[in-house]
Amino acid sequence: MSSNGGMMLTGNAAAAWGARVSDVDYIAAYPITPQTEIVELLSKWVSSGELKARFVEYESEHSMLAGAGGAALAGARAFTATSSQGLAFAFENLYAVSGWRAPMVMVNVSRGLGMPMTLQVDNTDVLSVKDTGWLQLHAETCQEILDFIILAYRLGEDRRVLLPVIVNMDGFFLSFTREPVYVPSVEEVREFLPPYEPPHGIAFSERELAYAPTIILGHSYTYFRYQMHLAALKAKEVFYEISRDFEKIFGRSYSPVEKFMLDDAEYAIVSMNSFTSIIKGAVKRLREEGLSVGVLKINMFRPFPVEEIAEALRGKKGVAVFELNLSTGGGGIIYPELLKALYHLDERPKVVLDFVGGLGGKELTYGEIRYMVRRVIDAYRGGEVSPHATLLFTEEDTRRMIADMELAGKSWGGF
Amino acid sequence: MSRYRGVKDIPEEEYVAPGSALCAGCGAEIIARHMLKVLGRDTIMVNVPGCYAISTLFPYTAVKVPYVFAVFGSGAAVAQGIRDGLDILREKRGVNNDRVNYKVVVYVGDGAAYDIGFQSTSAAIHRNLDFYFVCYDNEAYGNTGFQLSGATPYASMTSTSPPLGDSVGNEYGKKDIFEIWRAHRAPYVATISVSHVTDMLNKFEKAKEFRGPKLFVALSICPTGWGASQEDTVRIARLAVETGMWPLKEAVYGEVKHTFIPRRLKPVEEYLKTQRRFRHLFKPVRRDEEISRIQREVEEYWRRVWEKELNR
Numbered sequence: 001m002s003s004n005g006g007m008m009l010t011g012n013a014a015a016a017w018g019a020r021v022s023d024v025d026y027i028a029a030y031p032i033t034p035q036t037e038i039v040e041l042l043s044k045w046v047s048s049g050e051l052k053a054r055f056v057e058y059e060s061e062h063s064m065l066a067g068a069g070g071a072a073l074a075g076a077r078a079f080t081a082t083s084s085q086g087l088a089f090a091f092e093n094l095y096a097v098s099g100w101r102a103p104m105v106m107v108n109v110s111r112g113l114g115m116p117m118t119l120q121v122d123n124t125d126v127l128s129v130k131d132t133g134w135l136q137l138h139a140e141t142c143q144e145i146l147d148f149i150i151l152a153y154r155l156g157e158d159r160r161v162l163l164p165v166i167v168n169m170d171g172f173f174l175s176f177t178r179e180p181v182y183v184p185s186v187e188e189v190r191e192f193l194p195p196y197e198p199p200h201g202i203a204f205s206e207r208e209l210a211y212a213p214t215i216i217l218g219h220s221y222t223y224f225r226y227q228m229h230l231a232a233l234k235a236k237e238v239f240y241e242i243s244r245d246f247e248k249i250f251g252r253s254y255s256p257v258e259k260f261m262l263d264d265a266e267y268a269i270v271s272m273n274s275f276t277s278i279i280k281g282a283v284k285r286l287r288e289e290g291l292s293v294g295v296l297k298i299n300m301f302r303p304f305p306v307e308e309i310a311e312a313l314r315g316k317k318g319v320a321v322f323e324l325n326l327s328t329g330g331g332g333i334i335y336p337e338l339l340k341a342l343y344h345l346d347e348r349p350k351v352v353l354d355f356v357g358g359l360g361g362k363e364l365t366y367g368e369i370r371y372m373v374r375r376v377i378d379a380y381r382g383g384e385v386s387p388h389a390t391l392l393f394t395e396e397d398t399r400r401m402i403a404d405m406e407l408a409g410k411s412w413g414g415f
Numbered sequence: 416m417s418r419y420r421g422v423k424d425i426p427e428e429e430y431v432a433p434g435s436a437l438c439a440g441c442g443a444e445i446i447a448r449h450m451l452k453v454l455g456r457d458t459i460m461v462n463v464p465g466c467y468a469i470s471t472l473f474p475y476t477a478v479k480v481p482y483v484f485a486v487f488g489s490g491a492a493v494a495q496g497i498r499d500g501l502d503i504l505r506e507k508r509g510v511n512n513d514r515v516n517y518k519v520v521v522y523v524g525d526g527a528a529y530d531i532g533f534q535s536t537s538a539a540i541h542r543n544l545d546f547y548f549v550c551y552d553n554e555a556y557g558n559t560g561f562q563l564s565g566a567t568p569y570a571s572m573t574s575t576s577p578p579l580g581d582s583v584g585n586e587y588g589k590k591d592i593f594e595i596w597r598a599h600r601a602p603y604v605a606t607i608s609v610s611h612v613t614d615m616l617n618k619f620e621k622a623k624e625f626r627g628p629k630l631f632v633a634l635s636i637c638p639t640g641w642g643a644s645q646e647d648t649v650r651i652a653r654l655a656v657e658t659g660m661w662p663l664k665e666a667v668y669g670e671v672k673h674t675f676i677p678r679r680l681k682p683v684e685e686y687l688k689t690q691r692r693f694r695h696l697f698k699p700v701r702r703d704e705e706i707s708r709i710q711r712e713v714e715e716y717w718r719r720v721w722e723k724e725l726n727r
Binding site for chain 2: 025026028052053054056058059060062063064066067068069070071072073074075076078092093096100195202203204207209210211212213214215216220
């Protein structure tokens with residue numbers, strides 16, 4: 001594989017290639033839509049010998065993650081992938097793997113959690129595991145998926161970090177969308193990502209070690225938990241270091257946040273993942289209409305890049321947060337995190353409004369993006385300000401909902 | 416022939432240190448100690464929540480081999496990852512054999528074996544994982560204060576099956592985990608008891624010959640939960656075997672053979688009476704119906720064994 005020409009890859013294929021060029025040793029698998037293509041491809045490559053690794057299909061995500069973590073603890077470079085229900089089923093093992101300080105990479109193909117069951121995107125799945133000790137990188141494009149996987153291994157395996165990493169992509173919007181992706185060779189990646197030899201891995205350590213003994217008293221529990229917190233915070237600094245190395249070899253660079261037409265903008269839209277591309281397109285049009293707006297994309301959700309967000313939004317008049325998630329009874333999940341980054345700023349934006357949209361793969365229209373910006377400008381000028389998230393739900397959405405309810409033999413009574 | 420015939424044959428090496436926080440008289444400790452004497456220092460123990468977790472409380476550990484703690488239902492899945500990880504490190508990365516040449520043992524209680532970890536264990540057996548799975552079966556959730564599990568025998572009192580009013584205590588029978596495992600066509604499945612130590616040692620020794628899942632279920636006396644005297648652990652275990660309530664047997668690729676066949680069964684009462692968890696069968700009034708039901712089931716079991724293995 002050469003890095004000269006791009007391949008047309010789906011997000012899922014880009015993820016599989018990311019694992020392949022990272023020369024993973026172990027793949028723990030369990031099928032779930034829309035992730036399955038990733039492990040199918042890896043299974044094919046392991047069978048054909050194109051990838052020298054061990055592939056095991058488990059009987060559930062709960063076991064799959066335990067197995068992947070066990071392999072990482074042994075000292076192997078482990079990979080797995082899941083989505084929504086699978087991530088939830090594996091939940092307690094997320095804590096186990098991070099607590100073992102066993103770095104590995106898991107791709108989450110974001111999808112809503114039932115009930116009601118859906119196959120479509122809702123980032124509430126990945127954001128509901130934000131407190132588990134896993135670092136989180138969120139991809140907007142297929143190229144980012146591949147690059148973030150390579151970066152994630154280097155980041156997690158760094159001895160100052162030693163934590164597992166989730167690389168997230170949006171189901172369908174990215175998992176099944178083909179984009180040109182530059183796939184580096186295994187040799188090129190090896191220059192960036194040396195073989196994994198963890199000092200505490202079973203195969204590399206001294207004997208008679210107890211991994212994760214039970215803790216009775218608060219001071220030692222606090223010590224180990226806080227150590228993980230500091231390691232996670234440290235990961236941001238390490239990310240800058242490794243991004244510089246990454247750029248030298250691959251010519252692409254990444255930062256915990258990305259600014260798009262933001263520096264000279266009076267207003268900002270904050271976004272994560274694939275819908276950022278839709279928002280970027282809309283922002284170009286809004287600029288043509290004379291609205292001074294830019295985009296701040298969050299690439300890294302854990303650790304949360306507080307300083308970068310503060311720097312990027314300092315002095316803005318207003319901010320709209322677009323959330324492809326919903327914490328019921330709370331609102332958008334990014335919003336409170338973002339406010340934490342802004343609260344102590346002298347020149348903090350006067351208004352920050354929260355918007356929830358795109359749930360279940362619902363289209364995000366230009367009109368909705370324009371509406372978010374208009375609402376923020378209006379609020380800045382003295383209009384309505386609310387800490388509650390505004391739902392993006394168009395008249396067309398309402399018409400379709402009424403029609404569905406009629407077909408189901410029920411009447412529509414509004415929300 | 417049997418390698419271990421008497422006390423003198425028991426290996427002197429100790430991989431379980433004395434003085435852990437386990438209850439005095441705990442069967443799980445005796446089993447772990449003898450198991451590791453046979454399996455040796457090149458063993459990784461995977462443990463999950465349960466009584467034996469108390470063996471390793473930071474900053475102490477009573478286990479002198481590498482020990483990994485997993486979540487309740489994931490013992491066998493973690494064992495799979497460790498085994499596979501070590502194997503691929505040898506095959507692909509050329510890691511030295513003595514660094515990866517471990518036996519992987521999942522050492523868990525009956526809650527993890529019969530209930531919450533049942534699925535992951537079944538799947539690991541199905542995938543023919545080369546590992547040992549050893550259940551110290553104290554017939555309830557001992558570590559949380561003795562609640563009902565899939566291993567609790569009929570009529571046992573537990574804290575979630577109190578024998579109040581008309582209740583007999585546990586109204587369900589004990590799951591036959593030996594037969595369930597045997598149905599997986601595992602190379603080696605065995606029952607063991609702390610009262611029959613050479614039998615136990617020989618079974619662990621024999622299991623070493625097989626590649627694939629090697630499965631053990633051990634009757635693990637729980638003095639605190641069962642309401643028994645801590646010095647009676649071995650005596651109660653012996654009564655369980657001699658009354659026929661805990662058969663000692665093994666299955667090699669599904670072929671069952673009993674390793675101890677009592678010619679005559681002691682009455683189950685002798686066993687039941689040693690434990691407070693069965694006291695309601697005798698006091699305030701004797702419950703003959705329940706006692707004879709237990710006796711009948713044991714006799715039916717042994718009639719089949721005698722017929723098959725002694726042509727009686």
